[in-house]
Amino acid sequence: MRRLENKTALVTGASRGIGRAIARRLAADGALVAVNYSSNEGAAKETVALVEEAGGRAFTVQAQLGTPGAVEKLLTDTEAGLRAATGSGSLDILVNNAADVGFANFAGEDPEHVTDEILDGCYAVNAKAPFFLIRDGLRLLADNGRVVNISSAITRTTYPQQIAYAMSKAALEQVTRHMAPILAARGITVNTVAPAVVDNGDPVFQYPEAVQQMAAGSMFNRVGQPADIADIVAFVVSDDARWITGSFIDATGGTIRS
Template sequence: MSRLAGRTALVTGSSRGIGRATAERLARDGALVAVHYNSDEAAAGKVVAGITEEGGRAFAVQAELGVPGDVDTLVSGLEAGLDEHGASGHGLDILVNNAGVMGGVAPEDVTPEIFDRLVAVNAKAPFFLVQRALGLLNDNGRIVNISSGLTRFANPQEVAYAMTKGAIEQLTLHFAKHLAARGITVNSVAPGITDNGTPVFDMPEVVEQMAALSPFHRVGQTRDIADVVAFLASDDARWITGGLLDASGGTLLGG
């Protein structure tokens, strides 16, 4: 496929999970993809190597999000990578804000430090990355923000995390209006329970319980989300902006 040929993309948090699947899918569609990672250089290298082996184009860029200077570090690495791959001056066509951290803490046990970390990575970093990217994004570009089904169904263990994803949906709504004059679309995708390779998905009895929440009787796979993101990144989604696409597999609709 080549529907994204000649375009550039940055996917944050793409050394694993949904981000990795998204980077791989956008590369298969023809985009030059910046594979962002926080600390696992080896994992990011494997993603880049896999894309390259399949005939795609990608490079890794490191930046710890949620700390001072994070966006400057990320954008500097992005620009350097574009330079190295012959895309100097091209700008950015697709930005996928995927990187995030979860809480997994009972409401009574959420500390200010935990809360601040969740906000810094999940809400503050995407906001300022979009702000900084305004000068890099090409007209008719695409911004896709990864939200969560937890903005619509409750899990008290993740109340602070869900609050940050609510902020992402507001970022989507308001920037969609702000950037419409340039033909840039801004949308959110809300995954449900998705097998991202964490140990819990190696426990058959737990997976069975989670699968029962979807009428499809399975948990999501990372490619399920990546395909939705790829659609929003394509010309086919030119008439969708400010939207929230539920990619939860119908979680809690009933069996």
């Protein structure tokens, strides 16, 4: 039996990149996966198609996290989708992966250019939405469930051009730490998984010089692949990780160095 057989999962921001890889891996391990997307329905349906081609099960749920009513819509629609597929609205795994990077290009924004809109957008998607999804999702989360918050190496390194993103991801890590003892009463684990640079399909990864520069940050001298992160998440949500909670899991390929 696959280790997530008969489990259900919600992965936010799962239409591409790391989120898509996580959805595919959890489905490969047997979970029924709700694939959340913000606006690109076609990409989300492609994720579902890839899952189904591999023999898994998934369905899409649209919600633009960070906007009013999005969390409740996502939870309600996820519950409806789960009930339609399984007869129960119970959710075993929540992966908070959706993110707002806070800038329009890879170079980022210097701190003096960070506006209220940029900062509010980062916090709304990267910290507030995951918090409320956990808090309000407790009505769906099953005992002994799993919550994974996807953070970033940026909270342990220094890069002023990503200060808004870093601040909001640091706040997300506090959600992990402070929700873990609360959810432990029901056997639910809450952990942070933090990638560094991952090839998510953005145009910058088409330039060898840029990739080489980014790869130099890792001890393995390569950029991460979405599957690298998905495999770690698959372990964290499995029963094998039942004794891990409130933790920061370095998934950076050795990018973070003390």
